[in-house]
Amino acid sequence: MYSKSSKGLRFLAGLLALALVLTFALPMTAFAEEAQENKILSINAHVGDYSESSKNGFGANISFATKTDGPGKLQVKKGDVVVFEESLANGNKGGDPYFDRKDHSKIAHSTNDYVYTYQFELKDLEADTLYTYTVEALGQTQKGQFKTAIGKNQAGHVRFAYLGDPQVHNSKHGEATGAIFNLISEISAKNSLDFIYIAGDHTDKGYEVQSKVDTPKDANDKKASGLPFGHEWEDFFNNKGQYPNATQKALLNHLLLSTQGNHDTTDFNGRINVPDPIYNNEKDTDFVKGVYSYVAGPMKFIILNNASYETQDLANNANFQKMMAYLKQEVKSAKEEGLWTVVGFHKPLYTGASHISDDDVAAYRKAMNKVFTDLDIDLVLNGHDHVYSRGFINAQGEKATQANTAAEGNVFYHVKNAPFHMVSEHAGGLKWYEAVDYTKDITKGDPLTPDYKFLDKNGAKEVPPSSEKKDTTVVIVDMTADRAEFTTYKLHYDQKTSKVDKEAYIYDRFTVLRRQAPQRVAGSTRLETALANAQAYQKADTVLIARSDDFADALSASVYAKLLKAPILLSKTDFLYDGIKTEIARLGAKKAILVGGDKALSMACEKELKDIKGLEVSRIDGTDRYDTSVKLAGLIAKANKTVDGVYVATGTNFADALAVSPLAAGQARPILLTRPDALPQSVKDGIKSLGVKNVTILGGKKAVSEAVAAALPGASRLEGETRYETSAMIAEKMVEAKLAYLATGEEFADALVAGPVAAEKQAPILLVQPKKLPDAVASYLKKSKIKEVIVLGGDAAVDDAVASGADNLIK
Incomplete structure (x- = not known):
């Protein structure tokens, strides 16, 4: 009933x-x-x-x-x-x-x-x-x-x-x-x-x-x-x-x-x-x-x-x-x-x-x-x-x-x-x-x-x-x-x-x-962007500090920073940026290394660091940016016990050294800087003392001349028609990369300190135009194994459309 x-x-x-x-x-x-x-x-x-x-x-x-x-x-x-x-x-x-x-x-x-x-x-x-x-x-x-639906996670609509x-x-x-x-x-x-x-x-x-x-x-x-x-x-x-x-x-x-x-x-x-x-x-x-x-x-x-x-x-x-x-x-x-x-x-x-x-x-x-x-x-x-x-x-x-x-x-x-x-x-x-x-x-x-x-x-x-x-x-x-x-x-x-x-x-x-928008690593200034980049480290025994208004020292230091598992922080020349002290405390760092002479980072910066209780402070510097890159190469050789090759890039422009920094850091190969038309004696002597027989020149003849190439032992050249194409060619060397960083090719600030972090993640840095994804970079992304991109800097450096365009190519 x-x-x-x-x-x-x-x-x-x-x-x-x-x-x-x-x-x-x-x-x-x-x-x-x-x-x-x-x-x-x-x-x-x-x-x-x-x-x-x-x-x-x-x-x-x-x-x-x-x-x-x-x-x-x-x-x-x-x-x-x-x-x-x-x-x-x-x-x-x-x-x-x-x-x-x-x-x-x-x-x-x-x-x-x-x-x-x-x-x-x-x-x-x-x-x-x-x-x-x-x-x-x-x-x-x-x-x-x-009709019953397709099964769980079965392909289809x-x-x-x-x-x-x-x-x-x-x-x-x-x-x-x-x-x-x-x-x-x-x-x-x-x-x-x-x-x-x-x-x-x-x-x-x-x-x-x-x-x-x-x-x-x-x-x-x-x-x-x-x-x-x-x-x-x-x-x-x-x-x-x-x-x-x-x-x-x-x-x-x-x-x-x-x-x-x-x-x-x-x-x-x-x-x-x-x-x-x-x-x-x-x-x-x-x-x-x-x-x-x-x-x-x-x-x-x-x-x-x-x-x-x-x-x-x-x-x-x-x-x-x-x-x-x-x-x-x-x-x-x-x-x-x-x-x-x-x-x-x-x-x-x-x-x-x-x-x-x-x-x-x-x-x-x-x-x-x-x-x-x-x-x-x-x-x-x-x-x-x-x-x-x-x-x-x-x-x-x-x-x-x-x-x-x-x-x-x-x-x-x-x-x-x-x-x-x-x-x-x-x-x-x-x-x-x-x-x-x-x-x-x-x-x-x-x-x-x-x-x-x-x-x-x-x-x-x-x-x-x-x-x-x-x-x-x-x-x-x-x-x-x-x-x-x-x-x-x-x-x-x-x-x-x-x-x-x-x-x-x-x-x-x-x-x-279903997927999220590309992640950005950015701050309101280049100094804050460097601090944002350092968030990739939960702890660090050592921090490296470089000047914020020039690229040479920070890029040369990227390989050494990777070996030390240390972030690179940026400071003004005349005084220590306040955020650095806070970051040192967060990381629990016991050592701080200044990269560059006192014209790059003043003695006032050094004193402020020495005033931090329990912090050991040292400096790596040469007579100029070229000599500083040689000093860093020597430290890399000492820490790694051997150096099987070096990269040589112009010291008058950032693009090539920036693009190669993750690859070089992953290989523990120093980045040496040179004048476009003449190899500095300090660099020549440094290569000799390292006993290096494998030198890779980055960029075309305008960046590193044939005269410089002739003075380098066993030199080969890695070059594209543009800095963007060169960055894509460098990325191709990182054959197992699943992640790539995007950075503007017109300014160095946002990506300046990213090399060590990118190297840890086995990720290349690709240079792009602020409002356009270069054809060479797009072509690389289409054929690569990249599954995720991270943008370095704000939308003024890399527009959302560029980031989305890159993301669309890999999904």
């Missing part, structure tokens, strides 16, 4: 990766209650169990509802083989209306005093497999089919339609919703969708379905229809208007994924059956059910329920905290498996219209935003606020968007610890919310910035605003392992003519990349 209970349906444990494609439409045009007595009112297939305990991790929940009780039957086939078949005779199956089968399926039959619900919940379905099914009830037979708030209250709302679902069917016919995601509020007063009639509360209540409350569900599934029954047709052709809205009940009044792994076996938790997740290809979609909690004390709400623990568990496993993390729930933490200042939304924002940012969730897809909005938002409630400026259109990087938040307006409620001035409403601890500045796009702030355009919306999301492409369609449904009077158009299109 069936159970008459106002609590509605029972839910299953599990998660699902499932894409449903149903092909047969349900002919249902009768809306009057008396014409529904012997009809199947609605059919839908929701995602079901997805769990590691399930044999294949896939499941489906197939549900249908009737006005009159009677036998119901479901048969499911894979090809010609029946994989599931069960009948319910007036809700009676051995006296138990809800029972488990040995093949892990579950069947239920219940009523909420308005409809009778038949639920068939299937597990252990195979991935990427077509199933057909037949529903029989009240003398009717309906057929459909669904997952495409879905994302809807906010159908919120159907009357037939006109239902007609507008039908227009959106008709559009979904048209889009899917061209490139099939795997499922439809509804972010809550399927109907307007679904929670009052027990009441018999929608009656006026007072003389001014214009919302009351005089119809049975169940009519909202009939208007939702079986709409009239230009596209009759379009919603039911679409749901017969697509898998459904739903979250509860504040206008919904957790059991959706017997119409939709969602999984419920964390509250399924507990009493008195109906108001917080419907928390589940499932996996499809490259993503895990985690559904939360924030529509029904008392928000006064969420920190001590056991059910809310249990949901957040479930979220953390699911995100952790998704990250470990390399999956996108997509979170869906009804009330948005961030939006572009009036709900932003609601007390309950503020409470959720305070309780959930830091969790979301700490977990580094990728996408957050909501409903509730009838406006279109999107943006990357950090823990402080600030905009954190990073655009890929080298790409065409709106292409954004994943921003670490700043999830992408989106609200998809609505899909039929025919009401549009407006922006408000909420500045005075921001309370202590609320991570929110004024005037919606956290958003990249806000329909309520456009001209004209969405409340004037009065369009309805659907977002199509296409996800692969490395990108999520969003295409937003809008249309206008005229309530008077019951027709779409403005054809669907693309309102917004953008892409979210």
Whole structure:
């Protein structure tokens, strides 16, 4: 026998990766209650169990509802083989209306005093497999089919339609919703969708379905229809208007994924059956059910329920905290498996219209935003606020968007610890919310910035605003392992003519990349950039200090710094830069070596260092920059016990020595400087004393002349037509490099001290133009093994477009 209970349906444990494609439409045009007595009112297939305990991790929940009780039957086939078949005779199956089968399926039959619900919940379905099914009830037979999604991390696409708030209250709302679902069917016919995601509020007063009639509360209540409350569900599934029954047709052709809205009940009044792994076996938790997740290809979609909690004390709400623990568990496993993390729930933490200042939304924002940012969730897809909005938002409630400026259109990087938040307006409620001035409403601890500045796009702030355009919306999301492409369609449904009077158009299109934007190592000055570079060292026994206004000493010192595992810091000539003392303390350094004579770094600098208690101070200097490079070569030979070669570069320009510094440091080969037209005697004597037979000249004849080359033993030359090409040729010598640094080729400051760090990471330094990626560098990146680039300096040195362009070539 069936159970008459106002609590509605029972839910299953599990998660699902499932894409449903149903092909047969349900002919249902009768809306009057008396014409529904012997009809199947609605059919839908929701995602079901997805769990590691399930044999294949896939499941489906197939549900249908009737006005009159009677036998119901479901048969499911894979090809010609029946994989599931069960009948319910007036809700009676051995006296138990809800029972488990040995093949892990579950069947239920219940009523909420308005409809009778038949639920068939299937597990252990195979991935990427077509199933057909037949529903029989009240003398009717309906057929459909669904195809499970690609398996976890299987190569390919997952495409879905994302809807906010159908919120159907009357037939006109239902007609507008039908227009959106008709559009979904048209889009899917061209490139099939795997499922439809509804972010809550399927109907307007679904929670009052027990009441018999929608009656006026007072003389001014214009919302009351005089119809049975169940009519909202009939208007939702079986709409009239230009596209009759379009919603039911679409749901017969697509898998459904739903979250509860504040206008919904957790059991959706017997119409939709969602999984419920964390509250399924507990009493008195109906108001917080419907928390589940499932996996499809490259993503895990985690559904939360924030529509029904008392928000006064969420920190001590056991059910809310249990949901957040479930979220953390699911995100952790998704990250470990390399999956996108997509979170869906009804009330948005961030939006572009009036709900932003609601007390309950503020409470959720305070309780959930830091969790979301700490977990580094990728996408957050909501409903509730009838406006279109999107943006990357950090823990402080600030905009954190990073655009890929080298790409065409709106292409954004994943921003670490700043999830992408989106609200998809609505899909039929025919009401549009407006922006408000909420500045005075921001309370202590609320991570929110004024005037919606956290958003990249806000329909309520456009001209004209969405409340004037009065369009309805659907977002199509296409996800692969490395990108999520969003295409937003809008249309206008005229309530008077019951027709779409403005054809669907693309309102917004953008892409979210899985990868982060290239990292930058930069400070406000070259001195601060050197300190930023030193952050690569957690500890260091020694620091080297060079002048900031010339390149020669620092570049010559890069190989020695690598051997000592010491950062190079920069200082003014006349006084010691204050940040150096702080950095010495952070590193716990016991030694400081000044590179260059007192004209490079004054005795005042040396004295300030000697005043630091416990710090041993020394200096490496020669009669000039060329002699200093020789002195450093001698120390390298002593520390490394041998030198099998040296690099010779001009001492009048930085580019070649800068580009070779990581390669030379990795090989422990000194960088010696020379005059372009004459080899200094100190350098000649140094090479002789080192016993070097292998000399590599960097740059062309203008940098190092043939006369100098003739004076060098066993010399070969490494040169390109430009400094950029030379840097690419040097990079090719680092054949196993997976990382590359980008630095401007017009100034030395930003990359001056990067050589030792780059050498530690076996990464070349590539020289680029501030506003252009040189062809030689681009060609190298395309054919190299480089998987990541780091930019040295700010965007004035290397423009974002250059950084993005380089990043695009290696992904």
